[in-house]
Amino acid sequence: MSVDDKTVHRIARLARIAVPEEEISSLGTELNAILGFIEQLSEVNTDDILPMTAVVETEIKRREDAVTDGGYVKDITANAPASDDDYFAVPKVVE
Amino acid sequence: MSEATNDNLISGATGDWEVVLGLEVHAQVLSEAKLFSGAATEYGAEPNTQVSLVDAAMPGMLPVINWKCVEQAVRTGLGLKAQINNYSVFDRKNYFYPDLPQGYQISQFLQPIVGEGEIIIDLEDGSTKTVGIERLHLEQDAGKSVHDQHPDLSFVDLNRSGVALMEIVSRPDMRSSAEAQAYVKKLRAILRYLGTCDGNMEQGSMRADVNVSVRKQGDPLGTRCEIKNVNSIRFIGQAIEHEARRQIAIIEDGGSIDQETRLFDPKNGETRSMRSKEEAHDYRYFPDPDLLPLTFSQDFVDEIAATLPELPDTKKARFMSDYGLSAYDAGILVAEAESAAYFEEAAKGRDAKTVANMVIGSLFAGLNKAGLNIVDSPVTPENLGALVDLLSDDTISSRIAKDVFEMMFEEGPDQGKSPSAIVEEKGLKQVTDTGAIEAAVDEVLAANPDKVAQAKEKPKMAGWFVGQVMQSTGGKANPQSVNKLVLQKLGIEE
Amino acid sequence: MSASKLTDLSLAEARDGLRQKDFTSEELTQAHISAMEAGRKLNAVILETPEKALDMARASDAKLSNEEGGALEGLPIGVKDLFCTKGVRTTACSKILGDFTPPYESTVTQNLWDAGAVHLGKLNNDEFAMGSSNETSCFGPVNNPWRNKAKETNLVPGGSSGGSSASVAAHIGVAATATDTGGSIRQPAAFTGTVGLKPTYGRCSRWGIVAFASSLDQAGPITRTVRDSAIMLGAMAGHDAKDTTSIDTPVPDYEAALGANLNGKKVGIPKEYRIDGMSDEIEELWQQGIDWLKDAGAEIVDVSLPHTKYALPAYYIIAPAEASSNLARYDGVRYGTRLEGDNLLEMYEKTRGAGFGAEVRRRIMIGTYVLSAGYYDAYYLKALKVRRLISEDFKQAFEKCDVLLTPATPSSAFAIGENLDDPLAMYMNDVFTVTVNLAGLPGISVPAGLDAQGLPLGLQLIGQPFGEEALLGMAEKIEQAAGFDARPDVWWE
Numbered sequence A: 001m002s003v004d005d006k007t008v009h010r011i012a013r014l015a016r017i018a019v020p021e022e023e024i025s026s027l028g029t030e031l032n033a034i035l036g037f038i039e040q041l042s043e044v045n046t047d048d049i050l051p052m053t054a055v056v057e058t059e060i061k062r063r064e065d066a067v068t069d070g071g072y073v074k075d076i077t078a079n080a081p082a083s084d085d086d087y088f089a090v091p092k093v094v095e
Numbered sequence B: 001m002s003e004a005t006n007d008n009l010i011s012g013a014t015g016d017w018e019v020v021l022g023l024e025v026h027a028q029v030l031s032e033a034k035l036f037s038g039a040a041t042e043y044g045a046e047p048n049t050q051v052s053l054v055d056a057a058m059p060g061m062l063p064v065i066n067w068k069c070v071e072q073a074v075r076t077g078l079g080l081k082a083q084i085n086n087y088s089v090f091d092r093k094n095y096f097y098p099d100l101p102q103g104y105q106i107s108q109f110l111q112p113i114v115g116e117g118e119i120i121i122d123l124e125d126g127s128t129k130t131v132g133i134e135r136l137h138l139e140q141d142a143g144k145s146v147h148d149q150h151p152d153l154s155f156v157d158l159n160r161s162g163v164a165l166m167e168i169v170s171r172p173d174m175r176s177s178a179e180a181q182a183y184v185k186k187l188r189a190i191l192r193y194l195g196t197c198d199g200n201m202e203q204g205s206m207r208a209d210v211n212v213s214v215r216k217q218g219d220p221l222g223t224r225c226e227i228k229n230v231n232s233i234r235f236i237g238q239a240i241e242h243e244a245r246r247q248i249a250i251i252e253d254g255g256s257i258d259q260e261t262r263l264f265d266p267k268n269g270e271t272r273s274m275r276s277k278e279e280a281h282d283y284r285y286f287p288d289p290d291l292l293p294l295t296f297s298q299d300f301v302d303e304i305a306a307t308l309p310e311l312p313d314t315k316k317a318r319f320m321s322d323y324g325l326s327a328y329d330a331g332i333l334v335a336e337a338e339s340a341a342y343f344e345e346a347a348k349g350r351d352a353k354t355v356a357n358m359v360i361g362s363l364f365a366g367l368n369k370a371g372l373n374i375v376d377s378p379v380t381p382e383n384l385g386a387l388v389d390l391l392s393d394d395t396i397s398s399r400i401a402k403d404v405f406e407m408m409f410e411e412g413p414d415q416g417k418s419p420s421a422i423v424e425e426k427g428l429k430q431v432t433d434t435g436a437i438e439a440a441v442d443e444v445l446a447a448n449p450d451k452v453a454q455a456k457e458k459p460k461m462a463g464w465f466v467g468q469v470m471q472s473t474g475g476k477a478n479p480q481s482v483n484k485l486v487l488q489k490l491g492i493e494e
Numbered sequence C: 001m002s003a004s005k006l007t008d009l010s011l012a013e014a015r016d017g018l019r020q021k022d023f024t025s026e027e028l029t030q031a032h033i034s035a036m037e038a039g040r041k042l043n044a045v046i047l048e049t050p051e052k053a054l055d056m057a058r059a060s061d062a063k064l065s066n067e068e069g070g071a072l073e074g075l076p077i078g079v080k081d082l083f084c085t086k087g088v089r090t091t092a093c094s095k096i097l098g099d100f101t102p103p104y105e106s107t108v109t110q111n112l113w114d115a116g117a118v119h120l121g122k123l124n125n126d127e128f129a130m131g132s133s134n135e136t137s138c139f140g141p142v143n144n145p146w147r148n149k150a151k152e153t154n155l156v157p158g159g160s161s162g163g164s165s166a167s168v169a170a171h172i173g174v175a176a177t178a179t180d181t182g183g184s185i186r187q188p189a190a191f192t193g194t195v196g197l198k199p200t201y202g203r204c205s206r207w208g209i210v211a212f213a214s215s216l217d218q219a220g221p222i223t224r225t226v227r228d229s230a231i232m233l234g235a236m237a238g239h240d241a242k243d244t245t246s247i248d249t250p251v252p253d254y255e256a257a258l259g260a261n262l263n264g265k266k267v268g269i270p271k272e273y274r275i276d277g278m279s280d281e282i283e284e285l286w287q288q289g290i291d292w293l294k295d296a297g298a299e300i301v302d303v304s305l306p307h308t309k310y311a312l313p314a315y316y317i318i319a320p321a322e323a324s325s326n327l328a329r330y331d332g333v334r335y336g337t338r339l340e341g342d343n344l345l346e347m348y349e350k351t352r353g354a355g356f357g358a359e360v361r362r363r364i365m366i367g368t369y370v371l372s373a374g375y376y377d378a379y380y381l382k383a384l385k386v387r388r389l390i391s392e393d394f395k396q397a398f399e400k401c402d403v404l405l406t407p408a409t410p411s412s413a414f415a416i417g418e419n420l421d422d423p424l425a426m427y428m429n430d431v432f433t434v435t436v437n438l439a440g441l442p443g444i445s446v447p448a449g450l451d452a453q454g455l456p457l458g459l460q461l462i463g464q465p466f467g468e469e470a471l472l473g474m475a476e477k478i479e480q481a482a483g484f485d486a487r488p489d490v491w492w493e
């Protein structure tokens, strides 16, 4: 598997990262080198092997249903690049 | 239900079309705090006041699950007679949107907490139909974007961000908008019985994504469109009707349906395409590494099962067998747990059918007009029962009963006046003394000699005299006695 | 005691000196603030907090004078900029975070302040901890205090915790916090002649640490001695109800585990770590380590970890995949830098295109790709299965031994710029360390000698889950046997 320019464009869009047109093909080359490296895994027989999603062998922690947090709108919006009346503000979204 | 019996076909230029419907309902879990944070879920708070650092996706924040939400999902699964999965997995669904602070929604994809189940829906004609449930999974709600307060900006409020939702996915088993509406009504009733969702569609605690496709009967499934976030039962009906006709028109014009997401616009009753075509979605689901698998014991499930209330279907059957109610009346009474409870309270030791009539008739009409919920009814079940007692022992006539009911409704429960107190106070007791009724009849006959003559020719006129007598006695005379006496005096045989 | 003498002290020595009232925390802290200011050429500290440090030191002195205070009372340390610090700018050394000032404190740093530690400042690191040389930081590279004999070029301090390793090696702080996702504590420790301890996954809370790859990230200390690591870990570790992957098991007295007898202990030597093209120097160092532990009474056993060669490729699927999702929150909406665009999409793309550096963009792209439709099974799911095989390898090896001994890195520190345009060569730095993260095990890098260029080299010990005590006891034996007391010439002041 190797990525072409079109695929680089598609991934960049999915990841919401602007890539200047002149960097697309060199980025593709870099990605292909990395993909070539990780493709070694296809050598490994993983039939009947369960994927390992967590290394922690314990039960998920539970929280009680109680309101213990929130109520600090100023802290929540303090670092916002743009806000208005305690709302975050973004360029207008058209559906 | 076999396909051949579908009598809800839509006729088009090329023949009859069958609509195939599946619903994905998002039901907000009833809980104090959010699914993965301790912020409040209460509706209608000031913007961003019910937001924790976790809900705002601050760097380094981690989710910890609210166990009540897990209990609620299991409880709902049990209510849907569904498979409960003791091992399930939270996945991340990745996409960018300003009201999705993490850049992903924590949801369940391959391994949901609840598997297959079913719902029996009640149709207008009194028949029922089973709709399959494919799955129920837990996930986070997103925040809210406000688009209409500024010319170039959208505003984002994260109060809803992270609120627990149950996404309940049906099989494509429904064949008409009426069935889809019945499905949502029944699902809502079950959730309310269980206490796992308040079912409040106006506040967004229940929304439906409706998958619509059309086909000629017997054909394979057509291409479907998904109408997102429809938030009332009426709109669900309108959206389906419009969307089915839109699809039929396209196909009959020789076109084909694009699989896409659409929005229902209540202003013009139409659906429209929602996302630009080039924006193909690729959610890149993968197990959330911040959360361990969601596991619990069978004992945990059994303990919840032991606290399950009687659900609408069982209750309806019991109302029919124990109280002798018709399927229709029983169905209406069990539609809301509160109505059913009210009825049972009022019917205790009385003629249940009369109670049912009064609840479904006077009470529902009164509540409807006043815009009140049955739990806030001005007439308590005790007083409604007592009123039925007065009717049953002939203390008052049914006409007076209506008046007394209205007086009780007006006064409200705070006045605390029992129906017998009202009857006493206003002197509304039914007159059963034959002498007094006879005098009243004689008086009316004497005052209308010409009508008496006519009535002898046309016996149906007798009703007019009964009415006159009832009026002159202020409705207190026993109508049967009046009737009997009028006929007697007019010399008309019964 | 003179200021330079005060910065000579190890954490344990400084602690004991404070308790014996040989000097005050204010004096100790002032000495380190001076070292920090004098060491700016190293670029190890990206935000100095001297006033805060002195306030904290004076508060510690008040406690110490009443014979009160915690395990780290009055000890000045540096904090990797990946740890969110309340009211103190935290950037993960990425432009995208701008001047983000958290309204909260990470659990690990809070634990340290609760134990009495003094906050000297925020330390440089690779952007979002992605790197092995500390060259991807938006604040520029960190210079390794160590230089080769020719002294012509500046060397990297390792990464991603390069500010942590350099500041500790240069005696700017008595210790530093760090994080390790694929080797980011152990490799920089090896490059700077310091001790780096990556605890068992779940031993330290991840709450409030900017996430890189959630299933691999783990906080730990970088110190100058094994004892200091034991003391630091004791303060950093602990159960945290806010992190569902943190483990609810008591924190042992790690310092008390030092000095343990190695008789009857078994040290496994995994043959697969003898990689192609491994230098003689590394080979000899490893053999030296084996001999030291044997002399200390341990039994040496050969073990096999057959899937070792697949660890790095699996890591470069799993870590970028998790990172691509973890870094989606940096979107210019709630905090950090925003670049305006004509519409939302443009705002997102410009913000993230300019806010992330080249290596971070590269990893997000790889991560996005391996999770995308049609590739998930071939890459991501495959990597998770290989991860289990790697973890099983360790389980089997640990049936035969108590700890494993390996080299920490394939080479000593390299020149700044040397590996910058070859990502794969850079990734090879983690070849001995990354297996430990995949399996969630504890690992420690201990300085064991100098190479021919006069640069430090480290040995790595790998332990069983929650086997930090055994690891520390064994590491101390290597430390003693190596007698590593070399210090870099002070060229930066």
Ligand SMILES: [Mg+2]
Pocket (backbone or CB within 6 Å): B024, B167, B209
């Ligand atoms: Mg859906």
Ligand SMILES: [Zn+2]
Pocket (backbone or CB within 6 Å): B026, B139, B167
């Ligand atoms: Zn959903």
